[in-house]
Structures are given as C-alpha cells and as structure tokens.
Amino acid sequence: MLLNSVILILQETLEAALLIGVLLAINARMHNSHGWLWRGLGLGTVIAFVTAVNMGSISSWFDYAGQEVLNAVMQSLICLLIVVTVWLIAGMKQLPHSTQQARNRFGQFCTVIIMLAVIREGQEIMLYLSGFLGNSEHIQKVFIGSIIGFGIGASTGILLFYSLAGLPQKWSGPVTITLLALFAGTMLSQSVLQLTQVDWIEQSAPLWDSSAILAENSLIGELLYALIGYESKPTAAQVLSYAAATCLVLLAANRHLLTANRQPDQNSGEIAQ
Amino acid sequence: MNSIRLFLVTTILALVTLFVFVSALRGYQSSMLQAEQLFDSQLQVTAKLMANVHSANPDTSIKLNDKLAFQVWHDKKLMARSANAPTDPIALQQPGFGYHNFAGYRWRTISYFSDNNWIMLAERSDIRFSLAENVVTKSLLPTLIGLPVLGLLIWLIVSGGMRPLRNLAKELSGKQADDLRPLSTVLPKQELAQIITSTNGLLQRLESSLQREKQFASDAAHELRTPISSLKIQLHNMAQELASQDSSVNQITQTANQLEHVVEQILALYRSSPDHYNAQFSPLDLTAVAQDIIAEEYSSFERKDQTIELQGDGQIILGERFSLETLIHNLLSNANKYTPEGGQILVSVSREGNAILLRVEDSGPGIAEDQTQRIFQRFYRVGGDRHQSGEPGCGLGLAIVKRVAELYHATVDVGPSVFSSGCAFTLRFHAPSPSQLEQL
Numbered sequence A: 001m002l003l004n005s006v007i008l009i010l011q012e013t014l015e016a017a018l019l020i021g022v023l024l025a026i027n028a029r030m031h032n033s034h035g036w037l038w039r040g041l042g043l044g045t046v047i048a049f050v051t052a053v054n055m056g057s058i059s060s061w062f063d064y065a066g067q068e069v070l071n072a073v074m075q076s077l078i079c080l081l082i083v084v085t086v087w088l089i090a091g092m093k094q095l096p097h098s099t100q101q102a103r104n105r106f107g108q109f110c111t112v113i114i115m116l117a118v119i120r121e122g123q124e125i126m127l128y129l130s131g132f133l134g135n136s137e138h139i140q141k142v143f144i145g146s147i148i149g150f151g152i153g154a155s156t157g158i159l160l161f162y163s164l165a166g167l168p169q170k171w172s173g174p175v176t177i178t179l180l181a182l183f184a185g186t187m188l189s190q191s192v193l194q195l196t197q198v199d200w201i202e203q204s205a206p207l208w209d210s211s212a213i214l215a216e217n218s219l220i221g222e223l224l225y226a227l228i229g230y231e232s233k234p235t236a237a238q239v240l241s242y243a244a245a246t247c248l249v250l251l252a253a254n255r256h257l258l259t260a261n262r263q264p265d266q267n268s269g270e271i272a273q
Numbered sequence B: 001m002n003s004i005r006l007f008l009v010t011t012i013l014a015l016v017t018l019f020v021f022v023s024a025l026r027g028y029q030s031s032m033l034q035a036e037q038l039f040d041s042q043l044q045v046t047a048k049l050m051a052n053v054h055s056a057n058p059d060t061s062i063k064l065n066d067k068l069a070f071q072v073w074h075d076k077k078l079m080a081r082s083a084n085a086p087t088d089p090i091a092l093q094q095p096g097f098g099y100h101n102f103a104g105y106r107w108r109t110i111s112y113f114s115d116n117n118w119i120m121l122a123e124r125s126d127i128r129f130s131l132a133e134n135v136v137t138k139s140l141l142p143t144l145i146g147l148p149v150l151g152l153l154i155w156l157i158v159s160g161g162m163r164p165l166r167n168l169a170k171e172l173s174g175k176q177a178d179d180l181r182p183l184s185t186v187l188p189k190q191e192l193a194q195i196i197t198s199t200n201g202l203l204q205r206l207e208s209s210l211q212r213e214k215q216f217a218s219d220a221a222h223e224l225r226t227p228i229s230s231l232k233i234q235l236h237n238m239a240q241e242l243a244s245q246d247s248s249v250n251q252i253t254q255t256a257n258q259l260e261h262v263v264e265q266i267l268a269l270y271r272s273s274p275d276h277y278n279a280q281f282s283p284l285d286l287t288a289v290a291q292d293i294i295a296e297e298y299s300s301f302e303r304k305d306q307t308i309e310l311q312g313d314g315q316i317i318l319g320e321r322f323s324l325e326t327l328i329h330n331l332l333s334n335a336n337k338y339t340p341e342g343g344q345i346l347v348s349v350s351r352e353g354n355a356i357l358l359r360v361e362d363s364g365p366g367i368a369e370d371q372t373q374r375i376f377q378r379f380y381r382v383g384g385d386r387h388q389s390g391e392p393g394c395g396l397g398l399a400i401v402k403r404v405a406e407l408y409h410a411t412v413d414v415g416p417s418v419f420s421s422g423c424a425f426t427l428r429f430h431a432p433s434p435s436q437l438e439q440l
Helices: A002-030 A035-053 A055-059 A066-090 A100-130 A136-166 A169-197 A219-228 A236-253 A255-259 B004-053 B125-161 B163-173 B190-241 B247-271 B286-303 B321-338 B397-407 B434-439
Strands: B068-074 B077-082 B096-102 B105-114 B117-124 B282-285 B307-311 B316-319 B344-352 B355-362 B411-416 B423-430
Touching: A002 A035, A002 A100, A002 A136, A002 A169, A002 A219, A002 B004, A002 B125, A035 A055, A035 A100, A055 A066, A066 A100, A066 A169, A066 A236, A100 A136, A136 A169, A136 B004, A136 B125, A169 A219, A169 A236, A236 A255, B004 B068, B004 B105, B004 B117, B004 B125, B105 B125, B117 B125, B125 B163, B163 B190, B190 B247, B282 B286, B286 B307, B286 B316, B286 B321, B286 B344, B286 B355, B316 B321, B316 B423, B316 B434, B321 B344, B321 B355, B321 B397, B321 B423, B397 B411, B397 B423
Parallel strands: B307 B344
Antiparallel strands: B068 B077, B068 B117, B096 B105, B105 B117, B282 B316, B344 B355, B355 B423, B411 B423
16 A cells, blocks of 8 residues: 555656756746746646546546546646747747746746646545545555655655756756657657547557566656656557657757748757757 | 755755655565565464364364464365365465465465375465555654654754855855955864955955055045145236236136146045945034035126025934035036026925935036936036036036935935926935934
8 A cells, every 4th residue: 555655646746846847947047936836836736626626527528538538638738838838948049148028938838837737646646645534544554655755756856956957058958858858758648648548549559568677667667757758568659649749849949940041040049059 | 946055955855855765665665575474484384283283074164363264175175174264275285375366355375285184274465465564664654754853954954064154144244345354264164264265365455455546546636736726826826927818828727727626526526435434424404504505606606697596494414514515515516517607596405204305406408318327427427528518527526426425325316407497406315313313
C-alpha cells in the first residue's frame, strides 16, 4: 500500500514539479515575479477539487469515456500552450530586458499551463486519497507513502529549477527548450494513450518493448516518464504524436527561420539560440 | 528566488529529502524482503514441527486461526487438515515454497515431505504483507517527523552562517553619505575579509579624493576672489581715468562681474551639497527671509523697471538662514533675469495642509515643458549659448535651488505663472510639527 501510494503520488507530482521548475527558470531569467505560479497553483487546486468531487458525473460523459477525454483535452491544451509559450519567448530579443507587457503575457500563459497541470495531477491524487479516508488500517501507510512520493517529486523539481537557473547563458536556452519540447511530446502522447484506452483512437500493437531494460514503474523509469515521457511499450500513434509535438516546439523556438524573410532584425530570442 | 539563504536552504533540504526518501524506499523494499524470509522460515519450522506431531486420523479437522491452514497427505489420501483448508491439495507435492489461491485468499505455502507424508502448510499472504508493512512503516515514521525538524535546523544554521554577511550589509546601508570611515574588521570571516579589506581601501581612496576635491574647490574659489576684486577695482579706476565711455572697458567689467558671479555660485553650490552640509536647523520665518532678500535685491528689479510683490504672513519652517537666503536669492535672480523690463514678479508664502509653499512667479517668456527637468542641471541655460538675457549667469542658480531643496527634503515644481506668460517655481517644504518646535 505504501509503495503504491509512493508511485502514484510521485508520478503525478514529478510531472507538475518538473514543468514548474522549467517555467520558473525561464521566469527567473526574465526577472519576472512569481504571481503567475501562485495563481496557477491556487486556481488549479480549487478546480481539481471541484473536478474530483464531480468525477462520477464527468466519467459518464461520452458514453463513460468522460475522464479519459477530459484528461486528453487538458494534456493537448498543455502541449499547445507550451508551443505558444516557446514561440513567445523566441520572439523576445533578450529575456532579462524583455518588456513588462511581454513578461505579463508570458506569465499569463504560464498560469494557464500550471493550472491545467495541477488540475490533471491534483484530481487524480485527490481521488486516490479520498478512497482511503475512512480506512483506518491503510490511512497511515497511504499518508506516509504520499509524503515520500510528494517529497521526491518536489525535491526533483527544486533541483531541476536551480540546475537550469545556474546554467551558463549559452546552455540554458537550448536545455530549457529541449525540456519543454520533450514535455510537449509527453503531453500529446499521453493524450493519445488516453483516447486509445476509450477506443477513440484505434488500438495497435506496441512498436517495441523495452520493459526488460528499464521498467516504467522503477524509480528511474518514473523519473524518465515524467521528464521525457518514457514508455516501455509505445504504440505507433504515441510515437508519432510525441515526435510531432517535439518538432513543433523546436520549430517555434526557431521562429526566426520561419520569419527570417519578413523580419530580419527581430529574430533570435536569446533563449532559442 | 534571488536570496542566497533561500537557495541554500531549499537545495540542501531538497537533496536531503531526495536521498532520505529514496533510501527509505530502498530500506522499505529490503525490510519487506527480510520480513518475507522471516515469515518463510517460521512457516518452515512450523511444518517440521507438524511432521512430528501429526495424527493419522483422516477425519480430524483441527481448528487454527484464520491466518494459517494445513493439510497432511499420504500419497493421494488426505490424512489431516485444518478446518479452513479445503479437501483438495493446497500446494504441489514438491518440497519448497509457493503461492496458491484458495478460500478466497492468496496464500504462501510450503510443502514438506516426511515419513512418506506431505505436510502442506499455508499462511495468508495479505496478512503477512500487512504485518510486515506495519512494522516497516513504523520505522519510517521518525524519518518523516524528523525532516521538518531538520529543515528548521538547516534554516537556522544557514541563517546563522549568513549573519556576518547580513551585518556587513546592514553596516554598509546604515552609512551616511559623508561617513567614509572604514568598516569594522573585528574578526571577519575568512570569506568576508577580502570584501571588507577591498571596501575599506575603496573608502579610503574615496575620502582622499573627496578631501582633495574639497580643498581644490575651496582654495580655487577663495584664491580667485582676491584677484577678481583687485581686477574690478582696477577696472573701476581705469574707467575713471578714461574720459569717454569706452565700450571695451565696459565689456571687460561685465566679464569680470560674470567671473565673480561664477566663483560665488561655485562656492554656494559646494556649501549646499548634502554630502558636506552639517548645519543645525532652527525655526525660521520663511516670509521674513524672503522679505529681506527682496529688500537686498530691490535695486536689480528697479533697474529693469520690474514690479515685485510679496504675499503671505509668517510661516515657520525648520531651516538654516544662509541656505534659505541662497535659495531665495537664486530664485529671485532667475526671475529678474528672465522677466523683461516692466514685467511683474510675485513671491508668495502660504500653507497647504502639512506643507509650506514658497512660490516665485514671473511674467517672463516661460519654460517649455521639455526643458523643465533640464533647467536644474548644472551649467544648463535655456537657449544654451544663444541665451539672450544679457545678464551674467553660469547656469548654476537652479542647480543650487535643487540642492538646497534636497537638504530640506522639499520638492521643486515648475509650472505656469498667474500672469499671462511666465513660469512659477513652487517649493514645497514640510511644516514642522508642534512637538518638533517644542524640542527646539
């Protein structure tokens, strides 16, 4: 019971913590305030609670595919917002000297991304924990497991943030963009997986099976799952969606290549170089 | 996120949490494995004991607790079983451990062959797991409770470690503008010693440099005063000696007057610098001071046929006479210069809430909005070298006004005057509270 709680909470926390860590590092380089983070966390927690309470009726939507469809929509939205956010920062000439308007707009996008991530992860945690509320035998183990899972996830997020913030300027841009590209890939491939589970997308045989080399439920597997969306048995649709989202983010990061003919002077955001 | 303390505390705590929790998980896994082996060895001992005491009566059903079940088989014949065991074999007739399902549960089983009999003993798997987990979980509790305490200790230690840095920052921020004394170097931490030594060196060089500047400005101005005075006397004598009005002598006299004015203004600017100003403030009637200066300068206004009026009753501020005189003198001189012949100048002193306002308004050409900030810069004159007032001036007057206003924590605003043209300079002083006046 303890190990199950650790794995579930870790999986949910790690994903959100790493995303927050990356966005915090970009905002720190912009000298942006942290209001967007608290707004995203607050709104996300409240909506996650409301969603978890009403999950019974939500699940019955779309012929009892409601929960999966809702998750898929939120994950696709996060992916889309990451692309837009990267496009925005690629358009800024120098992050530390970005205008207040650009910083505010970027902060608003970050708020929505964090809010969606917290809703998705938060409602799953709340649903899981609410199942043990009346169970005196397991509650202590679930509680301890949750704290351990949350502690590992949050600590990894904090260390990622400080590692990114401490990177030399010429490395921080490429590393941050690569991480965001992989996050976007993870989100879209998870969205495809959710829709496959409710038969909205046709089921197909996995392209490969690497569970013998690295199991998904091992600690390293969990970390890689949260960081780069590692799946030991991915389907073709998942791999394709992962590659598409990753490429889209990388293209957005190099918007100067797309707009070079029109705006030769306003290309190359510092972070995208 | 720019705080060093926050960085140290969060990263140390995050690393400790990560290592402690991952170790706890590893510990949990290995403890659970150990517990499993312990339960297995107990099961084995129990099976061996049973081999020695089993009954040969096949119909006997022995009641055990729900946790355990057993069977004794002689070839294919069930010789004995517990009440909760089925009549079918609960394990394989092979020596060793295994997992089997019966009676709605998963069981850990052992098969032991002795005296041509198979002793099969089973223990509920979920109860074994739960028992083991309860023990292991309890061992994790102190780690979890200890972590916030550890966090608090890390916070206190980091805060304590950073105290010398905070003290240094406090000492630096608490320094007055004119305080160039070296920083205290009583047992500085090794990491701060270099900063303190470098800062002290910098302060020492700055003090010598300021001292040299002070000496130079003071000496130069004083030394220039005497030759200028002699020059003016000689020019006066020369003008007397020359019968006719020589325009060259007039021009030289005008230039000498301008030179004298520049020297006086440089001295005034230097004396009104906040870094070097240590005057004691006392209650002063601002209207009376303004009246005295108007009386002193009246001839200048009369010469240009200007009318000057003073409005207002006694308004007391905390100040120092010389600096206030310098301020009003410069404002009036400015109005006198820029107001055309026959123009009007209005000086008013009034109270507005907690502020006392000194306003000097003229009917001159006024100041364009884009010039209102620049006029307070040193050596700046409206119109630059094409300045048409024809009066001696060096562009220091309003810079001095601003300096003196800063000494009084007063604000200076420029706006339109009450006349059809011209500008108004408004100085807003803090009105002293009754308690401040009582203390003085």
